[in-house]
Amino acid sequence: MAEGRVSETPTRDPLEPRPLIEGAQSPESLTGSLLRPIERGPGRVWWALFFLTLGGTGLFAAAIAVTLVRGIGAWGNNIPVAWAFGIIDFVWWIGFGHAGTLISAILVLFQQKWRASVNRFAEAMTLFAVMQAGLFPMLHLGRPWVFYWLVPYPSTLRVWPQFKSALPWDMLAITTYFTVSLLFWYLGLLPDLAAARDRAPTPRRQFWYGLFSLGWTGSARHWHHWRTGYLLLAALATPLVLSVHTIVSFDFAIAQVPGWHSTIFPPYFVAGAIFSGIALVLTLLLPVRGPLGLHHVITDKHVDILTKLLLATGLMVSYGYLQEHFFAWYSGDEYEMAAYAFKRTGTWGWLFWLQMFTNVLVPHLFWFSKLRTNLVVVWFAALAVDIGMWLERFTIIVPSLAHDFLPRSWEHYSPTWVDFGLLFGSMGFFGLLFLLFLKFIPPVPISEVKELHHDLKEALEEKERRERTESPLREKEA
């Protein structure tokens, strides 16, 4: 923000760490600036994007309606490619969800303070991505109206789900993940909702924010319970980061389809999920930072850390790719080798090489600190990774199925408009939810930022105090 930059020194000491909060801030100024996005009326850009995403949501609804009325036959799936866009979209969306939990839960436990200003953002993204992801397995069923058979409940049918299959666990993982993410997000929201209530310009807003803030008064007791609860939920959510995508990877790994049957899948899927999640955080964060006036709390430092994480997870993913192909070769199994050869050189080989470019080569840009802070480069790189991760799921699922054991079964696959409608429609729906989030909920956790601000100030004062007390001593010694 303008007032933040005024006090900034024109030249920067390269050894000076980049600040997490820029400018001279007070708790009041932070609250004010962070609540401004929701207090302000929607701008023209917001409305434009709103209608765009509303249109996307309409497309999504239409594609869902066609799927439900006509059946899965409205998609391009066939035998042998019985899974395609539906599952690709599912894995893609659920992968995005992982960054939120990583940033909010794991980093809480590791006491990474920098996370404070981006965690709400990431969590909301997680929540909305999981909402998209959760729709796909259900839509993907031949008979979606009996999806609840996947749930173990005391049924008069006296048949339980088959726990050897990965799919009931999928169901369990997604629902758990969604529930925990929602609670975690909401718990984190409480103090900020209260702040919004307290500063609400209209009675109606005051009423609604008051309702959802559950009577938060900011008493020490509240803060005490809140902190305990938040930490507990963080501890609960942490294993989910690993488990959800591990289970998703089992959908493939436990099958004997060449190209799926691989023990590297669980870690490689988790890494890929975080990779894609961080990429999406960057993709969404950078454009909204300016219009929402969040430069002072979401600084280059954050971008720098996120791109480093992107590089780290990107390397893990690259290792996964390498191992996959190495194992296929090392196994000497003709089917595996043929499947991977088909992946590389077959009908969809170009998608594979595009994926190699986006997911393996692009992250290497971020070895360079200049590029890490070049927002245009970062944004396009993140977008490339988002797309590349979709391609990754495509090249895992479709070519493997299309080229399995008996050459007689090999069949081409081509998606229909409904497939694309679901993909782009889900993006529209996601965008719609995200826009509403930006409009109604403080996008940056105010209390946590203030806490961080406080901590930073204290640390600074502490440092100064120490310097003050130590320097006379040194002089004395000298």
Added chain:
Amino acid sequence: MPPLTDRYPLPVLQDPPRTGTAGAGERPRAWRSLEEWRGSPELARAAEREFPPGAAESLQGLDRRRFLQLAGTTAALAGLAACKKPAEKVMPYTHQPPDVTPGIPNAYATAWTPEGYAAGLVVTSWEGRPTKVEGNPDHPASLGATNHLAQALLVDLYDTTRVRGVKLRGTPRSFKTYLEEQVERARRLEASGGEGLWLLLEPSASPTRRELLDRIRQRFPRARVETYHALSRDNVHEGARLAFGRPLETRVRYDEARVVLSLDADFLTQGPFALREAREFAHSRMPERGAMSRLYVAESHFSVTGMNADHRLRMKPSEVERFALAVLGELARSHGLPGLERFRELELGWPEKVREVRAVAGDLARNGDRSVVVAGTRQPPRVHAVAHALNGALGSQKRLITLYEPGVDAGRGGPEVLRELAEAASAGRVDTLVVTASDPVYTAPVGVTLGAALSAVPNAVYLAFREDETAKHSAWVLPAAHVLESWGDTRAVDGTASIIQPLIQPLFQGLTELDVLSPFAGVADQPPYQLVKGYWQRRAGAAGPAFDDTWDQWLAVGTIPGTEAPGLPATVDVGAVDASVRAFARKPSQGLELNLLPGYKVHDGRYFHNAWLQEMPDPLTMLSWGNAALLSPRTAERLKLEPRDKVKLTFRGRWLEAPVYVLPGHADDTVSLELGWGREWGGDSPEPPADLGVNAYLLRHADAPWFADGLQVEKVEGHGRYATSQDHWSMHGREIALQDTLDEYEKKKPEYLQHLKGPVEKLYDPFKYGEPYQWAMAVDLNLCIGCGACLVACQAENNIPVVGREQVERGREMYWLRVDRYFEGSPEEPHAIPQPMMCQHCEAAPCEYVCPVNATVHSDEGLNEMVYNRCIGTRYCSNNCPYKVRRFNYLDYRPRVTELEKLGFNPDVTVRMRGVMEKCTYCVQRIERARIEARKARRPIDTEALESACAQVCPTEAIVFGSLHARDSEVAKRHRDPRHYAVLHELGTRPRTAYLARIKNPNPELEHG
């Protein structure tokens, strides 16, 4: 072969006691098995136990007519009564007929007449609805098998687009009006001796029809009575006329043969005795019995027989004749066969083929009277004559061949007849024309404008099954009855006569050929039933109840005993053959040759509207819903054509556009095109109306009915469309459909394919299957000829939906059993290996552990069971099935089924809804029916009599089904055979379906070099 329908152990039908003839020992009219027909006391006892006293008792005083009415269940008599007598209406059962128990099917013997000759059928009927066609094991031309066409008969029966009701120039008329008018006209024609009367008839071996025609010929001496079939057997008859001086039908005992040379003869699937000859051929291919014949096939396109050849000699269609003469010359010259002396000078100068000619001639000569040469119907008479001459000289004519008097009219039945008719009609010389041949206007060759000629005939009568081109031009259109709705009679090639009895009352007031001809024969007052019965009564020389009894027995068995004709002695007139051979002037074939083929599925086009056959993949090309121009890879390369390109085929100034299909193993410089396509698919289900395929009749000339040179091929803009269910023709070196040579197999026999059988290492102990029945299947690839009858039989038995061209293109066909076809070797000279592939019922099934809802589970009898009700459609099972035999209902294929078509469903099999997975069940409904019957009779299941639909229909017994615990059963034996292996054995799925490797018996002279 075990008895046919033992799995339907109905209560034994008690014959209604008839005055005078009542008593024990009478035989039932409707039978499920030969045992039952013979009156096995055990079965009779079983039946008595099952039904309490009174329940199985027959109605007293049931007369013959009443019985027949019930036998057809829907009172078939009403159909034959037609309009001449008050129709005998079908009423709901006030009194339940003794032979119909709701929920228990009956089986009735009848016959159908492909190519004019009989093939015996046994049709399953549920409360009067025919649902499944099987072969009649007692019929010499069937032996219990049928081909794919017979399996699909029901589709035509229940087709709503059939002609309904009699029409005169589009206005509905009653059949009575027709009869009255024709009787009147016949009377007028009689005066002129029948001048202006033409009959253009379907070839038929019906004795009753022959009698009617004799009467017509007597009454109208100047009438023209001709038979016509677009795929006529003229060449066969003319060839025999050339060699023997009279037309004869040839029947070859392939089981005795050691060497067979086929000159473009697809004898395994074409011809009136094909089913039997296929089985006998298979019997000559059993290495474990020490019998391995060797088959040479000289042909251009890839036929089913070519697929089974040890050596396929690829050549242009016109070169087959030259090859035949070369073999003749070589045998005469180098082997000095007696009787062929005068052919020693025959030298054709054909260096490229000299090696093949020598090898084939040498092999034929070595095996003497156990080697046989057969010629195909497409080859000119000279080739047939040469084949006869060779067989005569080799001695096989005495040992392997039986010659029969043709049962069908052996006059010319090809395109020339149409030309004469068209000329006469255009000149106004035809007053009355009766057409019962199938759609001659559509099948007419180029230059014969039959349509216009037909319109000029004032009284053109056409017995039409559908509103086809001929119907459009005919004054009178009569609805043809389906064969399952008709009374009639017919004969097999060997003379065995059968009565065709109806299974159901004609659905659309259908009429038979006899109905149409009766006014001209002066018997308009007699319905076909009376005509047929009257004829046979006169032949049997009996009358009254005694004959009724015999008649009922004939109907029950499906054949008339004692009607087999003896083989005719005949000697080849070598002089005549020589004269013909000398007349052979080889003109070198210029450029590309056009090669027209009989439609494998649509025949001459008459089954074009049959959705099952449309969707059935062609055995070689795997094409559904259309045909394509078949080219060899080399020719395609030379013409710079890619698969699915569109080409313009120009032949003698006329052209059509067709999609290109590159078929490995096709002859170079030849373009093959199947006849019978290119019509509009009119129905609303399951394809939207569109032209399917291209109409090759547009290039067919009367003087070149099958092949000729002078074809021009040129690539045109756009893409040709065809649907194929197998894009990849190579096995990519994988061990899937295995083939080996006899020598190799003998060498490796003790540990043959050890790596593809036996136990696989498991972490856990496998389940111990202790139940008495362990269902299993075995497919002997060496016996499988790849005809595809199993595929259609499976569809009929299991209510498998037809999905339509677009869905096939998308890869969503629903076949539970498919016949995969792989090529091995080079694209120019490949071996083709068919492999029926259905659910393997793996003991460690990969599909089961991935199903999230327990919808696919394993039975302790070894069946992989699919629970449709539980399936939620995740399709995970299909992904994990390495054989990809699971089929998913991507769309709701059911609303397209008309109410009428629903009558053809098998009530024992659930109709699946949208969104569920389905797959081969090993015909579990048959197993369960057998189990119920066995339990009632307190005996174990007769596993030998139990057959899956595919095993039952298989002409060569390549597929067998049964229990592994019955150690002596065929299936258990095959599971122990050294040739058996499991497909994808290394995955550890332990399939219950074993495959037996295919063994080839190549000639060492042709193998190397």
